[in-house]
Amino acid sequence: MLESTGEGTTTAAAGVLTLEKFGAESALIGREMADQYHRYNIDTEEVDDVDPLPHRFLVEVGKVGLAKFILSEVFHYGLKPDVILSRPCTYGVFSGPVGGFLPRPKLCVGCLRCTVQHPDFVKVLPNPDLLALGDKYTTHGHITAIDEESKKGMVPVRGQGYRGRFGGPGFDGMLTDMSEIVRPSRDGIHGRELIGTSVDIGTKPMHLSFDSDGNIVGKTPDMFTIKVPFVFDIPPGDLGTQRLAEVLNSTCKRIDTLACMNASDVLDWGLDAPHIVPVVSSPSPETAASFPKARLIELDAWNKQAFELLRSSTEALVGVRINFTDGWQETMMKAVNNRADVIHLNADLHGRGGDGRFVSDLLKEAHMLLIEKGCRDMVTLIGAGGIVSADHLPKAIISGLDAVALDLPVLFALQGRSHGSLQTRDGVKGTLPRKMTNDWAEQRLTNLCGSWRDQLLEILGAMGIREVRRLRGEFGRSMIVTHLEDEAFEGIEGYVSGGAA
Amino acid sequence: MMTIVKPSQTLIEKTTGLMQDGMNAVAFGEYGIPEALGDARWTDELILSTWYMAETGKIPDGLNYKTGKSDGGFDRLDFKFLPESEWLRHSEEIGTTLDLNRRGDAKRKLTCDIPWYGGGMSYGSVSVNVMMSRARNSARWNSFMSTGEGGYPAPLMECKENVITQVATGYFGVEEETIQAAPIVEFKYAQGAKPGLGGHLLAAKAGEEVAKLRGSVPFVSLFSPFPFHSTYSVEDHSKHLDWIETVNPTAILSVKVSTPHDVDMVAVGSFYAGAHIIHLDGSYGGTGAAPEIAKKNIAMPIELAIPKVHKFLQAEGVRDRVTLIASGGVRTADDIAKAIALGADGCVLGTTDLVGLGCTRCSNCEGGPSGRGCPWGLTTTDVELQEWVQPDWAEERLHNLYSAMQYRIRDILRKLGLSDVSELRGRTDLLSYIGKEAGE
Structure with missing residues (x-):
């Protein structure tokens, strides 16, 4: 406890307080206060799914079309494996053991590069099972957002602008x-x-x-x-x-x-x-x-x-x-x-x-x-x-x-x-x-x-x-x-x- | 971990060939419209019609190239065209020029041949290839594109007369040399897609070159704070503009702000602080990365902000001394004309350019699950992916797109009986509102 004695002199209850002691004790008090301070925070941590929602997209690949494409690739670029093995997907949809013959739609983010690049044999479709979730107020969009927030504990951040309707009813x-x-x-x-x-x-x-x-x-x-x-x-x-x-x-x-x-x-x-x-x-x-x-x-x-x-x-x-x-x-x-x-x-x-x-x-x-x-x-x-x-x-x-x-x-x-x-x-x-x-x-x-x-x-x-x-x-x-x-x-x-x- | 290397020329040719052929095939209707393409603001038809225009330079038949399905704003506005017998003849004499300096001061008297220019997309959020194609296209149109807040890659100097240098809250890449080189210097106070939140370049996209230009170290997240921590009043803002004027006395000054409730007051304050251009960025605008909650909810869409500011500037008696530019959700030539009819002088485009180059609006610009950025090679500096956008091809696509858009602007003007785009400003009497059906 510090006490003022007037005349600009400060003493501690347990003896004369020197400038050095004042500094040391102030620092100590400050440190103790800082140590006690706890800034409120919610500790989030990503957790695995136990019953994941239906994935966003379905990916359909025509096997005959794909086979023809691969043969054509081999014919044209036979000695260039980097070219033959390149995939139109950076997310791994076609990087499974048998590539596009067994795509992995759960990895699809809907960039549509594959279907644009190969419109003759690749289709990406919205998943109707996902669209069927919710009702007219609590939409599948709300449900997927809550699912993502609860999985990652983070603020959903994405590129591009707003994709929805202009204004709207209720809170919208x-x-x-x-x-x-x-x-x-x-x-x-x-x-x-x-x-x-x-x-x-x-x-x-x-x-x-x-x-x-x-x-x-x-x-x-x-x-x-x-x-x-x-x-x-x-x-x-x-x-x-x-x-x-x-x-x-x-x-x-x-x-x-x-x-x-x-x-x-x-x-x-x-x-x-x-x-x-x-x-x-x-x-x-x-x-x-x-x-x-x-x-x-x-x-x-x-x-x-x-x-x-x-x-x-x-x-x-x-x-x-x-x-x-x-x-x-x-x-x-x-x-x-x-x-x-x-x-x-x-x-x-x-x-x-x-x-x-x-x-x-x-x-x-x-x-x-x-x-x-x-x-x-x-x-x-x-x-x-x-x-x-x-x-x-x-x-x-x-x-x-x-x-x-x-x-x-x-x-x-x-x-x-x-x-x-x-x-x-x-x-x-x-x-x-x-x-x-x-x-x-x-x-x-x-x-x-x-x-x-x-x-x-x-x-x-x-x-x-x-x-x-x-x-x-x-x-x-x-x-x-x-x-x-x-x-x-x-x-x-x-x-x-x-x-x- | 797979190492990403610059692709071979053969791979570049193969991939870009497939992508470009595919875009054309889909846009020309050789296959059905991809079912997963599009959203309420950028519908499948808007995206495909933009691809069509970028390939051909012409307006498409059979695709809605005018409006989206957002159920409001531009999508519920239409033009009150004259009877066909009163239409003007389609002509290149119909003026589309945009004046950028209306203050009558000693600075540059800049104009664009078209009533829009390119918005800021920083190096890091997009590649040099994308920046160069936009800059060269701007030069061909006597127009401009903004660096965004990521510095000024050296190749851009080739087009310095058409490149706007942006000064934003992180001051990333702000150099005296590039301010001195710029015909226009743009202060970005806020961005429509994330107003009041600052900017954020994710670590994965801050590669060595990007970090170097921003004065940082590689692969560290880079934040632009909000607000400018040197600006808490219009007077502070005025000092900012004075600073630029000292460094480059001839550059004209643009102030980019978002659209809060008091955007009209902000605009007037910016004018009195010395701005030549007041650039409003509405809340439905594009971004490389923004919290979803911000895009939808914070600040107002541009359609609602333009008339508010236009009328306020008129009431203040300064409307003809400042150029009012609108962005943030402006997608098409029709949107541009509607924005002008609502009170803007011109617009800024960003997403439209990217859509013209193949963007499908998948929203993975910030990296997505791959961490590498845009799979189309647009919003990425990944050494492989960025090669999917070759500057010559991209420049030509943008030139075609702008040609079609200019054609459409003239088409709208002639059907309204106007011979110059400046005559359209504030003419809300030439607009109609498409009402909703009861219960809709």
Whole structure:
């Protein structure tokens, strides 16, 4: 402990402090602080497939055509093996033991050089089995992206420009902004590691009160922090197995986030832990005591009596799950006015509310309603439904969420296959790979989290925003394609706002 | 590990012969359209029609060479042509010249014979063969191509009057000599495909020659940071331009920016800082490597940015003193004409050049699983693969492609009753929007 003695002389509690000693001790303290500092990072590691998706392309080679070509090559270039042995593929599709007679389509990346170079006997076709995955909202493109992210844990990087449609419905109709020459912060590519992705779960008063001695009186913040702005939601449909629950448990512990699970499952499987959120439907006075480690307990729907019972019997934060069905606004305000700490809003898996509106609009309404009522910071908004891509994460936060709850991505991260609905939670039917081990699954989910967090950092870095908490409800940092079109194309014959004729 | 060596002349001739014959056979319809070719922005027909034009110099019959299927932007815009009886005669008298210096200052009075020029593709992201073919083609059109941020390979000096030197955030390959040699110096603040993220040349592509030119060591990933760490205001930006003016007082200055919400303010700021060219790079533009999340989501497509900036410059009263260039998702002559009608003076092309040389948009430019880069020899410096693009062949392909595109630009102008491309600027009244059917 250093103490000032005035007159420019500094002494240590254990004797006179010389300049040399000051330097040495400062360096030591600095070193100790540095050693204790841990910059948050998600340790990703590429893992092998256990049940790979269908490969992207089918490669068909006409054997007669190939044989004729080889004979012709031998005839023309017989003494030049480098010429005869050259292949129209740098990826090894034709480099198996018998070359093009038994191509290896899983290596094909679709450059099409082979089929252009030999259109008479080579065909490359999109694989219909891959195209058949998913549905109109969660497309095979989303599924393959999640699969790649979960395999490698990296940000997908490719050459060439964007290949998809112009704007689009739902989150595709929202663009994120960036800062050009004038930037609010000096975050460049070398500053991304300093961008914070932590979010606070819980409640804080809209102001602090102090007594005449300067001590805080009244309500103080009641919250905890998780390191990433996403949590795992209750696995939809029939996915809620003990195996998956154990994997979610270990993954959450590893990356410091939360997993919501049915309270009965938490009890039955002995999973009570600080990062597990039991979801209770009919609490009894003893319910909360069953989850002594939980930091947050959710009620599965608003019920004042049940809420008050739960609230009075636990030190944990209490959240309420609310579906975007008729009257959700009123229900949400009742819960907030009764001091719910967390509101967990649910759209269907296509991101639609009961009235058909998309979740980004619904979230904006929820966020703005809380602001208008002057209580936005008194509650944490978590939302689920329609989040199947890394870009949906920042867009949902821009729309007003504090944190996003992930549902379907878990199935695809673990190379599961869907056999049921991908729209309604109850209708989801999925199969996880038989060869899945807990370690493999944990790494896959960790990789997905790492990849999505890194992609979030890309978005935040481009904006010059230093922490994700500042992104919440920042509608001004997004651009809506239809609004931009109105501005750009207004007055052009035939243009009607929204694009419909 | 297999050693990659420069291929023998026989192998080069065989491979390039097969590739070129195959491209022609497919583009001329001798075989069906490859089922796996194309995407919403660059459809199979757009790619094949570009190949056709690059081979013949003519507009193809039976292929849609005008639009993609992206369901928005250029693909939903069309021209309101006059009745056929009022069309002008097709003529080389229909002007396609682009003025690049409108400030009326003492710097070069540069023009292009066509209303577009070549965008930056750095040495490292593409080979010298590709750069040389683009530069020589630019010289034939009295146009320009940009070095991108990777330095200035010595052979380019042959075409120095048509080569733009780019200064970007990593300052890779920036030398006084090459700035002094350049008629135009381009500051790249951001790139449309990855706005706000900087650049990244993967280690596998940073070979010895590439690294040497960039002042680095071989096979180390090279990052261009974002932003310029010397620029946090328009005033800082102005100092940048002053610096170039000091090194090369006659060069005109281009500022390349992406398309954020406040792109109009950025454009005006750049004008007042001294820019002759404001180059907007929209979010659907090409790249050698970019995060997929950035391409789709960050900043706005060029079609939406052009009118915003054009109108703002008009309102500021400076529109006629600056050249507004659009890039990032501009694919065809029709796109160029639409961009001009929306308010640009001209465009910059990158991907179109590569498609003309065989690119199928497979997205493996950054290396792909092979780690060697483009299997067509375009976006690679691999000693074998780069030989698949021979400069003479490539130059001729680009010249043919540009001839067909210029023809189409004139065709559009004459059908609109215009005798010069400059008359098209900002004429949104000559455009129509193809509305969506209900429920589409």
